[in-house]
Amino acid sequence: MSRLIVTYRVRSDAVSIEARARDIATEQSVEMPLAPIDDAFVKSEIIGTVEGIADSGGGAFDVRVGLSAQTIGGDAGQLLNMLFGNTSLHDDVSLHDVEIPAELAGLFGGPNGGVDALRRRVNAQSRALTCSALKPQGLPPEDLAAISGKLAEGCIDYIKDDHGLADQAYSPFAKRVRACAKAAQNATRASGHATRYAPSLSGNLDAMRLQVDVARDAGIDTLLIAPMIAGWANFQSLVRENRDIAFMSHPALGGAQIAPPLLAKLFRLLGADAIVFPNFGGRFGYSPDTCRALAQAALGDWHGVKPALPVPAGGMTLERVPELLDFYGKDVMLLIGGSLLSAKDRLADETAKFTEAVKRYSYR
């Protein structure tokens, strides 16, 4: 099996960067002095190799390190461990990019359905998709269900749980999810639009599997998961065990040390069909360039892995719909949460304005 090429962005001066690059290559592979190693296989295959160093400007360098794909052992958690386990503990390094061999792409497999599956669910082949969020956490199931119904009445495509909704005593998962699914389904029958509700999974793998069962029983075929919290290996398992379910990934706990486009690419690799991320000009500091690169990482050709749909979010407003569609084109799911919810009694109408604006837009 061939090698992964991992790019680390390192704040360093020019004098120190070569030694630093070698240190990172060692840290992310054998993690010991090289002198005492005499095993031929370890020497030729396992020891990390410095493949290149480039000045990336602003006092930082991009260090390319080659790692053996055999060290991954086919496990998503171990992939993350090999990419950034110990090196994440250095505050002057970020994980910038990864090129993986085709075998690894095939092994992890990517989304079960990807963009097409999300489009088919809501019968929307040639426009952007729409999404909103159930919140705030703390509301009882019936109040969240009421919001779910109003969003569906306004013909939203996807309703996702706020990622803070878990299995809390004041709003237990099963009760909440059944109520929210039913409210959306009832409104959907009235509206004629196939709105989907995507609850958020939490807890250990056992708990998440039970939640998948509850969701299936409630007629749900789309789920939200935060892989950095759930564990990558658990996420990968759920994707493999539920080929007919679409998974939206949430970036919670993604941190600032893994480049957002790379995190999106890796979530896609593990099986995210849609990738939620903080859009530029909202509550987070991502730039338009970062968001463009992220959308490309989600959608671009990549070892035959199906494309995932970018879902810009985080303080978006109705007024920005044309600007965002100009920017992202039709292969996007726009997520407006709090700004719609601020309409309160007019929530269904405000949602309809959002979904109409997305339908009316002239896609190139």
Added chain:
Amino acid sequence: MSRLIVTYRVRSDAVSIEARARDIATEQSVEMPLAPIDDAFVKSEIIGTVEGIADSGGGAFDVRVGLSAQTIGGDAGQLLNMLFGNTSLHDDVSLHDVEIPAELAGLFGGPNGGVDALRRRVNAQSRALTCSALKPQGLPPEDLAAISGKLAEGCIDYIKDDHGLADQAYSPFAKRVRACAKAAQNATRASGHATRYAPSLSGNLDAMRLQVDVARDAGIDTLLIAPMIAGWANFQSLVRENRDIAFMSHPALGGAQIAPPLLAKLFRLLGADAIVFPNFGGRFGYSPDTCRALAQAALGDWHGVKPALPVPAGGMTLERVPELLDFYGKDVMLLIGGSLLSAKDRLADETAKFTEAVKRYSYR
């Protein structure tokens, strides 16, 4: 249930910090504009509250935010989500400290055995403990087993897997663990010292449970886990399901945005009996102050949670043993990995020098 008080360290100017603090409190709780919220419970309990702002020097402020313990829902993953889910995506914020109510400490429970259990295993009540690591990854089981045997021959207390050892084709978990356990046990019979071997868990929860079974079958009672990779909820489950096993936590993927002493404190809360971390003066940038605070977070009185043993590591050498024991005292497990392995054929002797130095030291 009462509230968690979470301290975020925020790079900010004095003019902006109040608004920024309110934004963080909102982001980590209801994650939406406050105006449309009229539910009395959400308003009084769930919305995050700014409890204080203090200038921490160097252009940063410590913002104390109160969060409802009810939002945690008793789940370790959700604890991490509530503490730092979305706010981790800001590159100018770190998670600095958390005060938790006694109920939460009781709910998560801390280590099964803690420091005492680790001491009892190796019959060492009144001195520091010793540890080394099996590496490099890439070696076949028999070569790792040979190292394991030599370390045990030198009367090391604990042998941990390098956290890069997973379930790779060239060294499958079951075969490797059986071989390394047997080698250590054989040497232990000869040496008379009760050396323990702690293999590293990886994969999803199912895989880790199978690995625990394999380890138990091989007579193992101590395991290594990297909670940031394994998933906090999985880690907590394994701790609860295996009350007689001691868990060492590895900081892989801990990143630089969660203060190391806090990460140690949280690993202790979830059940780590021993906490591996990068020592000052080694390959990582932690300061002596950080390491002292970390040891205190592992060992200090805290809601009746058992103390966990700090395990400084990462480029340590035999020469530093007296210095490190002066610094940490007897409640520490010193981990020397690569530096011992560099002795190659003299590995057992070099290990004996290490373990003798730790035994000979005059503890106050």
